[in-house]
Amino acid sequence: MNLSELMKMQMDFSREKFPQFWKIEDEKDLALRLEYLTNALAGEVGEAANIVKKVVRSVVYNRGDLRLRDVREELEEELTDVFIYTLTIAGLLGLDLEKAFYRKLEVNKKRF
Numbered sequence: 001m002n003l004s005e006l007m008k009m010q011m012d013f014s015r016e017k018f019p020q021f022w023k024i025e026d027e028k029d030l031a032l033r034l035e036y037l038t039n040a041l042a043g044e045v046g047e048a049a050n051i052v053k054k055v056v057r058s059v060v061y062n063r064g065d066l067r068l069r070d071v072r073e074e075l076e077e078e079l080t081d082v083f084i085y086t087l088t089i090a091g092l093l094g095l096d097l098e099k100a101f102y103r104k105l106e107v108n109k110k111r112f
């Protein structure tokens with residue numbers, strides 16, 4: 001399964017579960033949907049960062065017993081949320097992330 005197929009699955013799911021959200025009449029509606037999704041994405045990134053912060057406090061600064069192995073599943077879940085919102089934003093805007101990924105990889109290969 002490629003990224004475009006995953007994106008289609010996510011969009012089909014979202015359109016079915018949240019039909020009102022996907023009633024977009026004009027640019028104002030589009031901007032508001034984009035704002036909602038980018039805020040949600042930022043929230044999920046924050047949740048992932050908070051887990052990492054707690055591990056660093058424990059492992060690096062010896063404040064607690066938390067280890068990375070203890071939070072792997074939780075981190076995986078938050079990163080999946082990030083992935084899902086990223087796919088949904090791309091779906092909202094009609095972006096081709098798969099193509100963009102390969103393009104960016106080539107840029108980064110030259111850059112680093």
Ligand SMILES: [Mg+2]
Nearest residue numbers: 044047078081
């Ligand atoms: Mg989450």
